[in-house]
Amino acid sequence: MENKEKRILRGNAVVGQSGGPTAAINATLAGVIRGVIHARTAAPDCGIVRLFGMRNGVDGLLRDDIIDLDALFDPAFGGTPADLDTLALTPSSGLGSCRKKLPAPGSADEEAVMGSLLSILRAHDVRYFFYIGGNDSMDTVAKLSAYADKQGYEMRVMGVPKTIDNDLMGTDHTPGFGSAAKYIAVTTQEILRDTAVYTVPAVTIIEIMGRDAGWLTASSALGRLVTGFEPDLVYLPERPFIFDEFYEDVAAALKKHPNVVVAVSEGLQCPDGSYVGEGTQSGSVDVFGHKYLAGTGKALELAVKAKFGCKVRSVELNLPQRCAAHIVSAQDIEESLAVGEAAVDAALCGVSRAMMGFARTGDEPYAYGIGAQNIADIANRTRCVPDEFINARGNQVTDACVKYLLPLIRGEMYPEYENGLPKHYIFK
């Protein structure tokens, strides 16, 4: 990495979470905390003196809302390291999140926002800044590191990826995706069982998250090479959605068997760029004058019902996709922890203005390495499902896609339960 310098930089560290929550983002937080504890144990003068957590990302930091993570988790400061295991399997962003976009360089409010951010960081002598998040969060990392550099304030700024969408550049996949993909793959298998019980023709439409990239929707097909069961049709947002072709596909599927299951991405768009879920089919407006956003699954449910007259149901997998910590991928949790620790190690070695990412080094058996990527190559870009992962008709994924996805959902790991409910770690 270009910005690497081996000299020990002494000061405090702060870690925050940003963007939409996932089932694994707290595992990465636990990884950062563990990384700091390990580094100080190995070398008391490693550089990081105290570790703070910012509440609600940079939004909370701007209000000076920070907590002492050492006191909670580091035994040297009276903390309980065992709580990190509970934290790692607690869904959502334990420290809270935000969706704040920092002002662009040269914009009117740059000084007001970036200036106060930096003065708060300076007041706490923060020299290490870890930000766990997706695309927007990497934008924060890029802007903050550039501003600190400009002001001559020495601080190592690291992005640690998380997003269920798997759409970040500079990494083979993203932490949090594997667990969401596992939830979707397992739930799709269960829905395939559920829909198979009747003999009357019926179409079930599963709506899956991923506005711009179809990785999550593709995961519904993961059973193909394991159980032999998968949805009849899978539509990703990487291809324009053509209603006439869709109707042909459904008719062909209904000829084969009565219980047709279709997986669709929430972000499907018609060739004219309108969203399928926009309600453009009916143009209906509710009593309050709102354009009715039925959702992609619901819109297609109504369309299939009108076209075929058969029983149709739509199932929006909704929030559980990103917070179902009761069915995580063990591979994902292991990697989410590891990438947090690796970010600490890299920063202590002098890396800055970078995002940690995964490189796949083997398929069967699956193997990976973790490295730092220049943040400029990553922020504000979307990694879509490539052409070779989608079939020619655009209504299924290829075996190559399934093979790419499979290692990411491997392994089970369950939270501890008490009286029938999972134990979660809650920051007071």
Place this chain on the structure above:
Amino acid sequence: MENKEKRILRGNAVVGQSGGPTAAINATLAGVIRGVIHARTAAPDCGIVRLFGMRNGVDGLLRDDIIDLDALFDPAFGGTPADLDTLALTPSSGLGSCRKKLPAPGSADEEAVMGSLLSILRAHDVRYFFYIGGNDSMDTVAKLSAYADKQGYEMRVMGVPKTIDNDLMGTDHTPGFGSAAKYIAVTTQEILRDTAVYTVPAVTIIEIMGRDAGWLTASSALGRLVTGFEPDLVYLPERPFIFDEFYEDVAAALKKHPNVVVAVSEGLQCPDGSYVGEGTQSGSVDVFGHKYLAGTGKALELAVKAKFGCKVRSVELNLPQRCAAHIVSAQDIEESLAVGEAAVDAALCGVSRAMMGFARTGDEPYAYGIGAQNIADIANRTRCVPDEFINARGNQVTDACVKYLLPLIRGEMYPEYENGLPKHYIFK
């Protein structure tokens, strides 16, 4: 039981599944199969010679679509009993299901339907009939046993309960309910984590199954006595839903904290008897002229958005509530197996025209017994959530309700996984 006679009745047995699938209905099927294997092992001349399964309930039986379960599972007939463990944790109705309502006594098609049903049973020398299902299935049991009696055909007809709705009479609770309740309780805890991360006011509405009875919706509050977290508001179909009171409740909740979570039953009705999800608010009709059934959660999402202008999201838990076999209640699976075995034992002892049910014999520690109930007291009646389980305002459940529910979700049991996906048993 009145119809009990100790004499050995020799002949074959048939088992079927009916109504909506659950995550535990195959456990009860496994229980019936195991019960027959055990009975024959204990006493080769117990009475049951061969055990068949009907495909798609009585619908399949009318087409003579039956399979030999002994050949699949009983080692004495070359079967693999270990497969019963996989079957028990396979969601949905493995044998298929149907929603057929048998003709009433004296109706025009009684002879056509009941007559051919009986002649098929007679042809296979079926003397034991086990039917796993909910309210409608118990109606089938009642009608079939009455008709067989009238025709002088000796057959012991047993209902084995299952329904996620928990709304059958004659039993403390129903097999399948505990697993659905656990899925709902766990998922609600996860959604509570997910919705807590932002600081802007937001309302999240969780729509839960249960058209007539609120047992499943009540289960969203299970965290109260375990984790301390529960939805702010819980509305059951047992109470009329009054929009003005709902708005007051939401306003009061938003004053306390920004992330309000509301659990609602799909079956909520306004005082005039219309369903909240009927789209009566907007009266909108889509381009095809269909009355738009938005769903209760979606209707309330739009209503809250219009009233408060804040961020609102609705989450319909949908099919996973009844098929999420990856997160079953161990207590429920144990009981579902046990009630299947008990049905066989009871029938062999001469019980007929009965449904097996649970009686709770202790709360802390929880204890239960299994007994047979006269089918006439059960069929076509709904057991609703009693008054003492709902608060005076009708917007939450009481502690007594939580205490009733808690033992039913206790314990975890996980299916076997292969390459990241659960192994399910599929009838060929």
